[in-house]
Amino acid sequence: MGKPTITDLARAAGVSVTTVSHAFSGRRHVEPETRRRIEALAEEIGYRPNHRAQRLRTGRAGSIALVSSMPFAVAAGPSRLGFLMEIAAAAAVTAFSRGISLCLVPPLGPRDSLEALEVDGAIVVEPERDDPVLDFFSDRGVNIVCIGRAPGRDDLPFVDLQSGATARLLLDHLFSGNSNVGLITGQQRRNSYIEMEAAYAARIEETGASPTAIRIDENGGEQAAAEAAERLLRAEPSISALCVPVDAFATGVLDAARALGRRVPEDLRLATRYDGMRAKLATPPLTAVDLHLDHVAAAAVDLLLAHLGDGATTPQALAPPTLVVRPSSTASKRSNSARSPDGRSRA
Amino acid sequence: MGKPTITDLARAAGVSVTTVSHAFSGRRHVEPETRRRIEALAEEIGYRPNHRAQRLRTGRAGSIALVSSMPFAVAAGPSRLGFLMEIAAAAAVTAFSRGISLCLVPPLGPRDSLEALEVDGAIVVEPERDDPVLDFFSDRGVNIVCIGRAPGRDDLPFVDLQSGATARLLLDHLFSGNSNVGLITGQQRRNSYIEMEAAYAARIEETGASPTAIRIDENGGEQAAAEAAERLLRAEPSISALCVPVDAFATGVLDAARALGRRVPEDLRLATRYDGMRAKLATPPLTAVDLHLDHVAAAAVDLLLAHLGDGATTPQALAPPTLVVRPSSTASKRSNSARSPDGRSRA
DNA sequence: GCGTTCAAGCAAAACGATTTGCAAAAGGTA
DNA sequence: TACCTTTTGCAAATCGTTTTGCTTGAACGC
Numbered sequence: 001m002g003k004p005t006i007t008d009l010a011r012a013a014g015v016s017v018t019t020v021s022h023a024f025s026g027r028r029h030v031e032p033e034t035r036r037r038i039e040a041l042a043e044e045i046g047y048r049p050n051h052r053a054q055r056l057r058t059g060r061a062g063s064i065a066l067v068s069s070m071p072f073a074v075a076a077g078p079s080r081l082g083f084l085m086e087i088a089a090a091a092a093v094t095a096f097s098r099g100i101s102l103c104l105v106p107p108l109g110p111r112d113s114l115e116a117l118e119v120d121g122a123i124v125v126e127p128e129r130d131d132p133v134l135d136f137f138s139d140r141g142v143n144i145v146c147i148g149r150a151p152g153r154d155d156l157p158f159v160d161l162q163s164g165a166t167a168r169l170l171l172d173h174l175f176s177g178n179s180n181v182g183l184i185t186g187q188q189r190r191n192s193y194i195e196m197e198a199a200y201a202a203r204i205e206e207t208g209a210s211p212t213a214i215r216i217d218e219n220g221g222e223q224a225a226a227e228a229a230e231r232l233l234r235a236e237p238s239i240s241a242l243c244v245p246v247d248a249f250a251t252g253v254l255d256a257a258r259a260l261g262r263r264v265p266e267d268l269r270l271a272t273r274y275d276g277m278r279a280k281l282a283t284p285p286l287t288a289v290d291l292h293l294d295h296v297a298a299a300a301v302d303l304l305l306a307h308l309g310d311g312a313t314t315p316q317a318l319a320p321p322t323l324v325v326r327p328s329s330t331a332s333k334r335s336n337s338a339r340s341p342d343g344r345s346r347a
Numbered sequence: 348m349g350k351p352t353i354t355d356l357a358r359a360a361g362v363s364v365t366t367v368s369h370a371f372s373g374r375r376h377v378e379p380e381t382r383r384r385i386e387a388l389a390e391e392i393g394y395r396p397n398h399r400a401q402r403l404r405t406g407r408a409g410s411i412a413l414v415s416s417m418p419f420a421v422a423a424g425p426s427r428l429g430f431l432m433e434i435a436a437a438a439a440v441t442a443f444s445r446g447i448s449l450c451l452v453p454p455l456g457p458r459d460s461l462e463a464l465e466v467d468g469a470i471v472v473e474p475e476r477d478d479p480v481l482d483f484f485s486d487r488g489v490n491i492v493c494i495g496r497a498p499g500r501d502d503l504p505f506v507d508l509q510s511g512a513t514a515r516l517l518l519d520h521l522f523s524g525n526s527n528v529g530l531i532t533g534q535q536r537r538n539s540y541i542e543m544e545a546a547y548a549a550r551i552e553e554t555g556a557s558p559t560a561i562r563i564d565e566n567g568g569e570q571a572a573a574e575a576a577e578r579l580l581r582a583e584p585s586i587s588a589l590c591v592p593v594d595a596f597a598t599g600v601l602d603a604a605r606a607l608g609r610r611v612p613e614d615l616r617l618a619t620r621y622d623g624m625r626a627k628l629a630t631p632p633l634t635a636v637d638l639h640l641d642h643v644a645a646a647a648v649d650l651l652l653a654h655l656g657d658g659a660t661t662p663q664a665l666a667p668p669t670l671v672v673r674p675s676s677t678a679s680k681r682s683n684s685a686r687s688p689d690g691r692s693r694a
Numbered sequence: 695g696c697g698t699t700c701a702a703g704c705a706a707a708a709c710g711a712t713t714t715g716c717a718a719a720a721g722g723t724a
Numbered sequence: 725t726a727c728c729t730t731t732t733g734c735a736a737a738t739c740g741t742t743t744t745g746c747t748t749g750a751a752c753g754c
Contacts, residue, residue, distance in 0.1 A: 003488075005710055016734045021712060028713095031732065048487075051465040052403040053710035056739050061399070062463055063410075063450065082624070085432035093453040099463045101450045103410065106440040116409055116446045118398040140395075141350075277429070281628030352740055363704045368742060375743095378702065400740035403709050 004047045012045060013038045024049065063101040064304055065122040065142075066091050069131045070107070070188075070218065082247075082276035083293070084125055087147065090297035091123065098305060107133075121304045123147060126161070129189035145304040147296060149191040157307060159300045159318070163192040166289050166321045167199035170243050170271050173287065173323055175203060179241035179269055182212035182232065184225065184249055192273070196245055212236050216249060225252025226259075233260055233268075241329070245273035251282055254328075269329040279326070287329035290322045351394045359392060360385045371396065410448040411651055412469040412489075413438050416478045417454070417535075417565065429594075429623035430640070431472055434494065437644035438470065445652060454480075468651045470494060473508070476536035492651040494643060496538040504654060506647045506665070510539040513636050513668045514546035517590050517618050520634065520670055522550060526588035526616055529559035529579065531572065531596055539620070543592055559583050563596060572599025573606075580607055580615075588676070592620035598629055601675075616676040626673070634676035637669045 010017040015034065022028045023035040030038075041047075055061060068084045088104055095102040103119060114136060121143035127134055129151040137144050146158035174181045183200045185193040197213060204211045216228050225244075229252060233239060244250040250272035254264060262268045264284055272279055275288035295318055357364040362381060369375040370382045377385075388394075402408060415431045435451055442449040450466060461483060468490035474481055476498040484491050493505035521528045530547045532540040544560065551558045563575050572591075576599060580586060591597040597619035601611060609615045611631055619626055622635035642665055 006712095007710080017711080018713080018735080019733055022733090025712080028733095029731075034732085048462075050403075050710050051463075052399070052406070052408070053739090054712080055465075056397075056399040056403045056741085057710080057712045059399070059739080062465060065448075066451075082429075085435070088432070088435070088451055089453070092451045096453050096461065096463070101412075101452070101464050103448045104413075104435055104439045104451045105448070106436070106443050114443065115395075116398075116443070117448050118402075118409060277624040277628065281624065281630075283628075283630055353742095354740080364741080365705080365743080366703055369703090372742080375703095376701070381702085397740050400709090401742080403711085404740080404742045406709080 003050075004045045006047070006049065009038065009042055009045065009047045013041050061118045061120045062099075063103055063119050064095060064301070065103045065105045065117060065119045067105040067122055067124045067133055067137075068107065069124060069127045069133050082278065083274050086276065086293045087125060087297040087300075090294035091301050094298040094301040098301065100305075102301075120308050121145065123300045123304055124150070126190050126192065127151075127153075143304060143307050145300055145307065147300050151189055151191050151194060157303060159296055159303055161192060161291060161296065162318070162321050163195035164199060166192070166273060166291065167196040167245075169289055169321060169323045170196075170245070170273070170287075171199055171203050173325070173329060174241040174243055174269060174271055175207070177241065177269060177329075180209065180212075180238050181241045181243060182236065182239040183214070184229065184232075184242060184244045184246075184253065185213070185215050186246055186249075187215045187217045192245060196243070200243070212239055216246075218246070222248045222252040222255070225249035226255040227252075229253040229256035230259060233257070233262065239268070241269035241271075243271055247272045247274045247276060247278045247286070247288070250286055251278055254282060264328050265330050271329045275324050282328070284327035287326045288324050290324050292319050292321065295319060350397075351392045353394070353396065356385065356389055356392065356394045360388050408465045408467045409446075410450055410466050411442060411648070412450045412452045412464060412466045414452040414469055414471045414480055414484075415454065416471060416474045416480050429625065430621050433623065433640045434472060434644040434647075437641035438648050441645040441648040445648065447652075449648075467655050468492065470647045470651055471497070473537050473539065474498075474500075490651060490654050492647055492654065494647050498536055498538050498541060504650055506643050506650055508539060508638060508643065509665070509668050510542035511546060513539070513620060513638065514543040514592075516636055516668060516670045517543075517592070517620070517634075518546055518550050520672070520676060521588040521590055521616060521618055522554070524588065524616060524676075527556065527559075527585050528588045528590060529583065529586040530561070531576065531579075531589060531591045531593075531600065532560070532562050533593055533596075534562045534564045539592060543590070547590070559586055563593075565593065569595045569599040569602070572596035573602040574599075576600040576603035577606060580604070580609065587614070588616035588618075590618055594619045594621045594623060594625045594633070594635070597633055598625055601629060611675050612677050618676045622671050629675070631674035634673045635671050637671050639666050639668065642666060 006017050006020050010020045013020065015038070019030055019034065020038055023030045023038045051062065066088055092102045103117065105114070105117065119142060122137045122145070124131070124133055124144060124146050126148040127146055127150045131150070134144060134150060134153060134156070144156055146156050148161040148163065149158050150156045171181065183197065185196055200213060201211065212232070214228060214232055216224050225246070225248065229242070233256060242253055244253050250270060253270060257264050257268050264270050271287040273289050275290050279286035279288040299316070299318060353364050353367050357367045360367065362385065366377055366381065367385055370377045370385045398409065413435055439449045450464065452461070452464065466489060469484045469492070471478070471480055471491060471493050473495040474493055474497045478497070481491060481497060481500060481503070491503055493503050495508040495510065496505050497503045518528065530544065532543055547560060548558065559579070561575060561579055563571050572593070572595065576589070580603060589600055591600055597617060600617060604611050604615050611617050618634040620636050622637050626633035626635040646663070646665060
């Protein structure tokens, strides 16, 4: 015969299945001595509750999904992967520590391939406006939590990526060098771009400078950014600093600068958002923002769980994003002795 | 009332639940016209089969796990993450295209935290000898497929990482420059280290050179490697090339070389294994091996599925690993015009 | 007209747990 | 003793499928 069931265990212990169930779940009191006997016996005969049966009965799936709204395979590639995967790793750890597992969901191609998915809730990373992923889960009655506000969906709970603060951090830094600052964001309408553009517009308004902001299709990746940046820098040679939140775009800008013979940071100061491998290992290393993605991921898991009414651990407050200054943006007059000059030591 | 069940659908269609079930599964013939009516009606009333019930009945979980035997959070950190996550992304895509989902499993801390996991099978990435992860799944009767042979577990199916070929590729390249080649591997007993060490020993035997091989605890990460490499290079100043399969160790070696004033590649040639961000973006970019991890991941998923008797897609043959020569190992006499000199263009 | 076969569909038994309502025993009070 | 309350445990219903026999009715050969 197969694996022992709760019935086998009950028979062995000389009690009913109800009692066994209660002994494990604690939903009702059972005589401590009885419980101990049951537990010992369970261990002995190797009983383990059947999750599939539990799930049918309770209606819980015991797992959540982590979804990127951006294709894995698309050009933004390894870098974007870094962002998502840093979240994935932390989310997996948190989820498992809460007793649920985490499914990594690739972008939905043919819509029905996601049918297989069976989850209690989903964490969607930086959705764009009208993101089909959101509809997919909404349709199925799956709880959603976003990382980064979902544009146009104020009904959805989210963990704040603090994009406004991040934007101001970067812009404060770049504008401080008395530079003529340009902006390169993504074409997709993600909240972080929207807030970045708003902060930039506010800055421009304040200083009376002339705005130089362009958008690039994320799918073009590094190369599209390099081409666009080259055109931009030719057209507007007075630009002396660029805020480029997408790190793949930022390295593209580095290529463009090299092609144009403009040194970074002496002739062009540069800063990006996600402080990943790419920013850290670029030449020169890129000024970036530590978004505390591990905390963000953990908070997202806990927020989702709270919405599921499960483990009501109160999501703790998030630390504000912090600027990590690296050589790519040190003001040209000053020496390279800014904090964390090499950007590699803490990798 | 809640979501429509198969019973509701059967009633609506004026047939029995059996017929509905057969209409969807195709296990028995149903009148084409009846089937069409059922399908249309299903669409109309919004019926979707309950996965939990299906799973209880069929005994399939509909998902597989991807497990790293190495802690996420441990010092090897972002780099190791790259390796695992590159596999995770590709595996997720393949798995979903086969109609099953993929759970990302963090390392097991307290053993029971993994209890929540409910999968049909597990892919374990580069297990070490006596890896507890393997026992965990074996105990539970979960099918296992490894990426990279599991040392001491010849019973387990695996997707070959072709570590022997990889080792020879790297060693051929380094020895070709008439260099005095040293080796730095990891202390853990993973198959790739074992095969690398064997290939190195064979080389030494052949050439009559004196061996200089050390092992470093993976948990020490980049810094431990830097310290060990510095000691090694001081003790054996004649070493003119280092084979360092772990990329985090390789960048550590770069630091050590810098500290000792040895230029790479002029004074010290260097090559690593995993061709990730780290290798590509290092200064100078590191010679590495393209392991075709995306194919490996896909093959692992298909192999696992084959063992589950599910989608018996024959795993296609794997492409051999290919050397990607970068400036870190170009022989000192030659110019830097080896193929792919900058290592960034194809990122 | 009689057996045989086949197609199409149905009723009911699993799958293995949780949960509800009820019963027996135990203790407390009047 | 009678009555009420609490504790402890049980039997049976339930979750929504899949799957196994079993019934029809029709087609077929003879």
